[in-house]
Amino acid sequence: MNITAQTAKELRLTEEEFELIKQKLGRTPNFNELCAFSAMWSEHCSYKNSIKWLKTLPRSGGRMLVAAGEENAGLMDMGNGFGVVFKIESHNHPSAIEPFQGAATGVGGIQRDIFTMGARPIASLNSLRFGNIKDKKTQRLLSGVVHGIGHYGNCFGVPTVGGEVYFEECYHTNPLVNAMSVGIMQANKMISATATGKGNPVFFVGSATGKDGIGGASFASANITAESAEDLPAVQVGDPFQEKKLLEACLEVIETGAVVGMQDMGAAGIICSTAEMSAKGKAGMHIDLDKVPTRQKNMKAWELLLSESQERMLIVVEKGKEESVLKVFEKWDLPCSEIGHVTDDGLLKFYMHGELEAEIPAYELVLGGGAPQYSREYSTPKYFDKINNWKQDDVDDIKENELKNIVEQIIQIPNIASKRWVTVQYDSMVGAANTSTNAPSDAAIILAKGTGKALAVTTDCNSRYVFADPQKGAMIAVAEAARNIVCSGAEPIGVTNCLNFGNPYDPEVYYQFVKAVTGMGEACKKFNTPVTGGNVSFYNQNPDGPVYPTPTIGMVGVLDDIENKMTLDFKEAGNVIILIGKQQNDIGSSEYVHKIKNIEYSSAPYFDLDEEYKVQQFVSSVIKEKIIQSAHDISEGGLMITLLEKGFNRNLGFAVNADTSGIRKDAFWFGEAQSRIVVTLKKDQVASFKSLVSKTGISFTELGKVTSGEIKINGESWGSIIDWKEKYDTAIEKLL
Amino acid sequence: MKYGVVVFPGSNCDRDMQDALQNDLGKEVVMLWHKDKDIRMFTTNDCIVLPGGFSYGDYLRCGAIARFSPMMQSVIDFANKGGKVLGVCNGFQILCESHLLPGALLQNANQQFICKNVFIKNDTSTALKIPIAHGEGRYYADEVTLNDLEKNNQIIFHYCDETGKIDMTANPNGAVRNIAGIRNKEGNVFGMMPHPERATSKALNNIDGLKVFQLLELN
Numbered sequence: 022m023n024i025t026a027q028t029a030k031e032l033r034l035t036e037e038e039f040e041l042i043k044q045k046l047g048r049t050p051n052f053n054e055l056c057a058f059s060a061m062w063s064e065h066c067s068y069k070n071s072i073k074w075l076k077t078l079p080r081s082g083g084r085m086l087v088a089a090g091e092e093n094a095g096l097m098d099m100g101n102g103f104g105v106v107f108k109i110e111s112h113n114h115p116s117a118i119e120p121f122q123g124a125a126t127g128v129g130g131i132q133r134d135i136f137t138m139g140a141r142p143i144a145s146l147n148s149l150r151f152g153n154i155k156d157k158k159t160q161r162l163l164s165g166v167v168h169g170i171g172h173y174g175n176c177f178g179v180p181t182v183g184g185e186v187y188f189e190e191c192y193h194t195n196p197l198v199n200a201m202s203v204g205i206m207q208a209n210k211m212i213s214a215t216a217t218g219k220g221n222p223v224f225f226v227g228s229a230t231g232k233d234g235i236g237g238a239s240f241a242s243a244n245i246t247a248e249s250a251e252d253l254p255a256v257q258v259g260d261p262f263q264e265k266k267l268l269e270a271c272l273e274v275i276e277t278g279a280v281v282g283m284q285d286m287g288a289a290g291i292i293c294s295t296a297e298m299s300a301k302g303k304a305g306m307h308i309d310l311d312k313v314p315t316r317q318k319n320m321k322a323w324e325l326l327l328s329e330s331q332e333r334m335l336i337v338v339e340k341g342k343e344e345s346v347l348k349v350f351e352k353w354d355l356p357c358s359e360i361g362h363v364t365d366d367g368l369l370k371f372y373m374h375g376e377l378e379a380e381i382p383a384y385e386l387v388l389g390g391g392a393p394q395y396s397r398e399y400s401t402p403k404y405f406d407k408i409n410n411w412k413q414d415d416v417d418d419i420k421e422n423e424l425k426n427i428v429e430q431i432i433q434i435p436n437i438a439s440k441r442w443v444t445v446q447y448d449s450m451v452g453a454a455n456t457s458t459n460a461p462s463d464a465a466i467i468l469a470k471g472t473g474k475a476l477a478v479t480t481d482c483n484s485r486y487v488f489a490d491p492q493k494g495a496m497i498a499v500a501e502a503a504r505n506i507v508c509s510g511a512e513p514i515g516v517t518n519c520l521n522f523g524n525p526y527d528p529e530v531y532y533q534f535v536k537a538v539t540g541m542g543e544a545c546k547k548f549n550t551p552v553t554g555g556n557v558s559f560y561n562q563n564p565d566g567p568v569y570p571t572p573t574i575g576m577v578g579v580l581d582d583i584e585n586k587m588t589l590d591f592k593e594a595g596n597v598i599i600l601i602g603k604q605q606n607d608i609g610s611s612e613y614v615h616k617i618k619n620i621e622y623s624s625a626p627y628f629d630l631d632e633e634y635k636v637q638q639f640v641s642s643v644i645k646e647k648i649i650q651s652a653h654d655i656s657e658g659g660l661m662i663t664l665l666e667k668g669f670n671r672n673l674g675f676a677v678n679a680d681t682s683g684i685r686k687d688a689f690w691f692g693e694a695q696s697r698i699v700v701t702l703k704k705d706q707v708a709s710f711k712s713l714v715s716k717t718g719i720s721f722t723e724l725g726k727v728t729s730g731e732i733k734i735n736g737e738s739w740g741s742i743i744d745w746k747e748k749y750d751t752a753i754e755k756l757l
Numbered sequence: 758m759k760y761g762v763v764v765f766p767g768s769n770c771d772r773d774m775q776d777a778l779q780n781d782l783g784k785e786v787v788m789l790w791h792k793d794k795d796i797r798m799f800t801t802n803d804c805i806v807l808p809g810g811f812s813y814g815d816y817l818r819c820g821a822i823a824r825f826s827p828m829m830q831s832v833i834d835f836a837n838k839g840g841k842v843l844g845v846c847n848g849f850q851i852l853c854e855s856h857l858l859p860g861a862l863l864q865n866a867n868q869q870f871i872c873k874n875v876f877i878k879n880d881t882s883t884a885l886k887i888p889i890a891h892g893e894g895r896y897y898a899d900e901v902t903l904n905d906l907e908k909n910n911q912i913i914f915h916y917c918d919e920t921g922k923i924d925m926t927a928n929p930n931g932a933v934r935n936i937a938g939i940r941n942k943e944g945n946v947f948g949m950m951p952h953p954e955r956a957t958s959k960a961l962n963n964i965d966g967l968k969v970f971q972l973l974e975l976n
Contacts, residue, residue, distance in 0.1 A: 171870050175890070176811040178769025262767050262814025352792075353766065448872045448890040451809075453773040453955045458874070458888070459962035468960055470776070583960055 022052050032059035038393060045385045053371070053379040056323040057386060060289035061296060064559050067392035070525040071557040074538045078552040079545050084514050085553060086208060090388075093134040093214055093284060094202075095553020097515045099579050103472040104208035106140035109148075109201035109480065109519040109575040111558035115257065116198040120165025124198050125173040126259040126331055131202045132177060133285035136268045137334065139212040139275045140204030143452055144467045145174050147184040147200045148480045148519070148573045149443075152193030154435045154756050159188070162196050163443075164757075170200070171446040176261035177268070181447035182455050182465035184480050188435045194563040199519040201575040203478055205469045212275055214284035216298040216306060216337045219365040221281055223295075223306055224343075226350055226357045227267050227333040229316040230290070233257050235327045263332040263355075270353040271334060277349065279342035286333040292326040292386070294335040295369055299383035300390050302337075305368040308361035310378065322371060322378035337363060397525055399532035407622035408489055413608055416618055418685045425739055427617060428661055429748065431691065434616050437658045438752035460588045461670055463505035463654055466580060475586070477511035477578035483657065483693075484569035489610045490625035491536035492543075495572050497625070497695055499544035500633045501656060502576035507637045508652040508698060510587035510644045511578035513548055518555035518574055523567020525559045533570035534559075541572060547630055548637075550576060587644045589653035590670035594729040596650055596701040598675060599710070600660070602636050603720040605694035606684045612657050613691035627694035636696045639717050648710050649700040659691035663699050664724075665745055668732070674742040676733035677725035701727060758841075758975070759803040760784050763832065763848075765791045765823050770809035770846065774954045778806075781957035781967065782976055791826040796835060801945075804841040804975055805832050807848030809890070809952060819862060819893045820850035829855060842946045843975060846891055849938070849948035858941055858948045859906070860898030865891070866931025874963075875929050876921075877914040877937045877951055879972055884921040885965040887951040889929055894950040896932040896939070906939055913973065914938040914949055947973055 022028075029039035032055060042050055042058050050058065064070060080089035084098040094108035112127025128145065135142045147170055152159040174181050179202065216223070274280060282302065284294045291313070295306050310325045320328075338346050343359070350357035364370075369386075371379040385391030419427060431437060450458055454468040456475065464479040481502040487494030503513040518541065523530035545552055555575070561568045580586060608614050609624035643649050655663045664675050681689045688694075702710055707723075714721050732739040739745075760778050764771045771788070778784040787798065789805070791812075799805065813822035823829060829851070836842045836857050844852040852858045865871055872890040898906070906912050914937040918927040928935045930950070938949025949969075956966030970976040 168869075175870055175872075175892075176767070176769075176814065178810060260814070262811060262816070265769065265811070266766050445873050446870050448870070450872060450888045450890060450952070450955050451769055451773065453776060453958070453961065456961055 024049050024052060024055055029055060032056060034059050034062065038062060041393060045391055051379065053323045053326060054381055056327055057292045057379060057381055060292055060327050061386040062392050065288050066293055067388050068557055069393050070395050070397055070559065071520070071534070072388065072394050073396055074535055078538065078542045080552055083549050083551045085551055089552055089554050093137050095515060095517055096138065096211060097553065098208060099469065099472065099474055100581065101472055101474065102208055103469065104206050105203060105476060105577055106135050106138050106206060107201065107203040107517055107575065107577050108134050108554055109199055109517045109573060110556040111519050111521060112198045112200065113195065113521065113558050113561055116166055117194065117196055120162045121169040122258050124166040124169030126257045127198050127200045128170055128173040129259045129261065129264050129331055130287045131200045132179065132264065133287065135202045135204040136271055137214065137283050137285045139210050139272065140206035141272060142179045142202045142204040143454060143469065144203045144465065144478055145179050145181045145201065146478060146480045146575065147181065147198065148482065149184065149186045150192040150197035150571060151188050153190055154188045154753070156193065159193065160757055166196065166198055167443050167446050173259055173261045175448040177265050178451050180449050180451045180455050182449055182457065182467060183478060186440050186443055189569060191568045194565065195561040195568050197521050197561065197568065197571055199573050201480055201517065203476060203577060205472060210275065212280055212283050214298055215282040215302040216304045216363045217302040218281055218339065218363055221337050221340050221363045222343055222359045223308065223361045223363060224336045224338055224346065224357055225313055225333065225360045226336060226355055228260060228263050228330055229314040229356065230325060230328045230330045231316040232320065232324055232328060233330055235324055235329065257329045257331050259331045266353045266355055267332055267334065270350055270355055274346055274349045277342065277345040279339050279346050281337040281339055283334060283336045286335060288329060290326065290328045290330065296383045296386040298335065298337065299369060300387040303367065305364040305366045305383060306361055307364050308371050310371050310373045312358050312360040314356050314358055322373050326371065397531045398528045399535050400528040402529040402532055404622065408624055411623045416608065416614065419687045424686070424690065424734065430617060431613060431658050431662065432665060432745065432749050433752035434612055435753055435756065436612055437662055439750045440753065441750060442753045442757065456586065461590060462509035462586065462588045464509040464511065464578065466509055466511070466586050468583065475580040475583050477506040477509045477580055479505040480573055480575045481505065482571055482573040484571040485610050485615060486625045487537055487572060488569040489623065491533045491570055492540035493625045493628055495537035495540035496544040496630060497628050498572060498574045499541055499548065500695060502574045503548045503550065504637055504654045504698070506576060506578035507641050508587060508589065508654055510585045511580040513550045513576055513578045516545055516550045516552045516574055516576050518552055518572055520555070520557045521561050521568065521571040521573065522559050523562035530567050537570055537572045544630060547634055585645060587652050589667060590651055591667045591673040591701055591727045592650045594673060594727050596703060596727040597707050598677065598724040598727060599700050599702060600697060600722040600724050601640060601700060601719060602697035604684055604689060604722065605692060606688050607692045607694045608685065608688050611659060611691055611693040613659065613687060626692070629696065633696040635717065636698060636719055639714065639719055640698050643710065643713060648706045649702050651701045653699055655697040655699065657693065659693055661690040665749065667699065668742040669746045669749065672730055672742050674728040674730045674732045675725060676728050678735055758784065759799060760786045761789045761796060761799055761803065761805045762786055763789045763791060763805065763807050763828055765812035765826060767812045767814050768808050768810035770952065770954065774806055774808045777954035777957040777966065782970060789828055791828045794827045794831045796831045799835065799840065801838055801840040804843060805835060807844040807851050809846030809848060812847055812851065820847060820854040823851045824854040833857060836946050839943065839945050841975065843973070844948040845952055845954065846950055849950055850893065852946060852948045857946045858939055859902045860896055862893050863895040863897050864893050865895050871929055875951060876917050876919055876927065878917045878921050879914055882968065882972055884917050884919055885968055886956065886963055887953055887965055887969065888955045889951050891950055894932065895930045896936040898933065903934060909942055911939050911942060912936055913940050913947060
């Protein structure tokens with residue numbers, strides 16, 4: 022086969038990249054080698070269009086125990102000798118084509134990233150975005166994705182404890198499926214994804230290799246078009262039972278002390294794991310591809326290198342200790358084959374039937390090595406004109422007598438209504454550690470059994486804010502995540518991010534990316550939550566355009582003492598309701614403006630990073646002082662929705678008199694200005710609260726009182742909270 | 758009373774059960790591997806628990822493969838000699854597949870996996886809040902069997918509402934006659950879909966699971 026620039030182009034490599042490969046090898050690559058470069062230099066594996074900006078994020082310090090991007094997932098110190106391992110990753114493109122398997126294998130892939138380091142996953146989250154829920158295609162995607170996540174996660178046995186689901190037209194063709202996993206381990210027992218020690222055997226463990234998922238990494242690095250359905254073999258197939266066995270066996274095998282390094286096979290399968298482990302250990306590998314167990318006959322070398330068959334691990338074992346490793350995998354009935362050994366020449370050499378099929382310096386394939394890094398052009402998006410020209414004053418405020426009716430509409434907007442149709446399909450309680458089932462809080466609080474501590478976990482991103490103002494919007498995403506953790510009584514410690522954007526070669530999309538990363542970095546510095554790693558997903562775009570820029574934040578916090586956990590719900594009638602933070606005359610980018618007033622372009626909501634930080638510090642202190650009974654932040658839907666949500670858990674209502682002087686009524690109730698938290702206090706706590714808050718300069722408003730069930734606004738009865746809850750709970754179910 | 762918890766490949770509530778029994782009920786627990794057979798350390802006063810999860814991936818049919826595991830042969834013998842056996846969720850499915858309990862667990866009426874708190878009760882108790890998490894939890898048996906179960910007081914738990922009322926609106930999965938759990942005629946083998954081991958700790962704000970173990974006299 023004659024390898025030319027055209028061959029490279031068909032493998033989604035540019036002509037310049039082809040020249041670079043030739044230069045690095047000192048010859049023209051053969052087809053196997055070119056395939057290896059195609060996968061490893063794909064956006065998905067190489068971060069070639071994003072790494073320049075990712076490096077500007079705070080990626081060290083705080084409680085970080087490994088530098089960002091060094092290992093399969095981030096590892097942070099949670100105290101008492103334990104570490105928390107976490108990461109979020111996208112599986113958008115496969116889910117768009119085959120929602121069930123796409124989502125299922127997304128969940129499987131992220132779990133492997135956690136346990137390959139030696140941690141036991143204890144919580145999963147997911148952030149999902151779909152088009153209009155009334156659309157049949159969206160309903161099929163939603164149902165398939167949710168079923169897929171449940172199918173994999175429920176069987177694997179890690180509780181799905183949180184996440185988000187949004188519905189916006191821009192995700193119609195390109196749904197987003199971001200999966201996060203959080204695990205715990207003894208901090209000094211981490212297994213690195215490295216290959217060292219000349220002559221050490223390399224083992225291949227888990228499922229046999231088939232032709233599924235071939236080219237998945239480069240498939241994820243292209244726009245979705247009508248032809249994408251023909252890429253179906255690029256979607257992987259998952260087996261959660263196999264992964265559950267792999268988890269238990271891997272954790273057991275680590276205990277033998279025989280493991281030198283371990284990495285799961287995710288994107289770009291064997292080529293990626295061998296290249297990354299070798300490059301990291303400054304070593305090479307000699308691999309006999311015919312020793313890889315296959316589930317199909319006559320697989321070619323390039324197919325074996327690129328297959329993304331699931332539930333597979335590559336393990337480098339200390340020579341002489343093979344027996345103890347084999348014993349564990351035999352116990353778990355997992356196929357385990359020695360497929361090669363570590364060398365010291367830095368070269369990956371793949372053989373088949375004695376023939377050398379590919380020979381590549383490992384370093385040249387990987388990020389931080391030979392993989393190209395690009396500076397892309399960017400320019401201010403033209404649609405910003407529409408946002409800048411939008412005037413809030415052109416929108417009519419609501420009349421007092423319209424309020425109730427609009428609340429009824431807002432509470433049933435799918436972005437706001439209960440997601441129980443989704444969450445009930447996930448096992449959220451396996452592990453018997455999810456404390457938020459019976460006592461809900463803004464972030465899920467999970468007992469980290471055996472460590473004496475609990476973890477607070479959340480995913481957040483309101484992409485419409487990011488669309489309106491990428492820098493501010495990304496800051497808000499970080500701030501909201503931190504706020505959720507603080508409102509739950511925990512201390513935010515670190516971030517993993519999943520950056521979902523359109524085509525990076527479009528300067529306006531790239532502008533969104535650059536500004537979002539900039540904003541994210543600023544906010545992460547402020548909250549002392551370094552970014553431990555994550556994933557970039559470009560090309561979430563179709564002929565109609567890109568999705569909203571969606572930099573999903575996964576954040577983890579530590580709760581040293583479970584007694585300090587704070588919950589979000591009203592506790593008893595008579596408690597005083599206080600709003601911490603300032604009411605703003607602002608309706609920009611709210612659900613109200615977008616869905617009720619049908620305005621696509623409006624400014625991002627009010628946000629001030631320093632003010633946000635101050636409010637969080639204050640709320641954190643009053644939780645520790647034990648002078649509040651509940652805390653719930655104001656997010657989508659505004660103050661009114663926050664109050665209703667606080668009432669649902671115990672069927673308690675509220676009586677609130679609104680002083681809307683100097684502010685629009687709609688802004689008062691539905692505005693989404695940031696840095697506002699609604700708390701409740703016992704009557705006898707109010708005095709000490711007021712004395713504390715007055716020292717900070719933070720605004721607060723006494724809104725009213727918790728009632729035994731009736732909702733009363735400005736003296737008018739709105740009926741029982743139970744009827745409002747019914748509307749909130751069933752809105753999504755009624756649409757499906 | 759000593760407990761044995763069987764670990765099948767794919768069990769995922771085994772550790773939760775161990776944790777609940779050891780730390781919340783203060784019991785001695787021995788973990789039993791599915792490939793082993795030896796349970797001579799147990800007397801018929803002890804209890805073997807088949808935990809929840811997806812034994813053998815639930816391939817073929819839930820619990821269908823687990824039934825043939827070496828350990829299950831010993832557990833079946835143990836049960837036939839009068840030893841106490843409790844199956845929760847997948848464990849209940851395995852007990853039905855092993856014919857230690859009558860009937861079968863079918864796919865939920867709404868054809869979806871369901872995880873949430875539900876309420877269950879027996880004849881003497883008030884409503885207990887216990888989580889369920891299953892895709893195939895709809896208990897089914899023929900009319901003759903059902904009548905026998907009722908006649909012999911073999912229905913250990915019904916699904917009910919918060920106030921203890923047993924009706925279809927409180928039935929999460931379409932189980933026939935709201936059956937959440939049953940025992941055998943001899944009264945030594947128990948199976949139930951809800952997970953009492955997920956409700957035994959104050960840290961989780963629910964200790965109704967402790968009452969389940971009390972009611973079954975397995976505490």
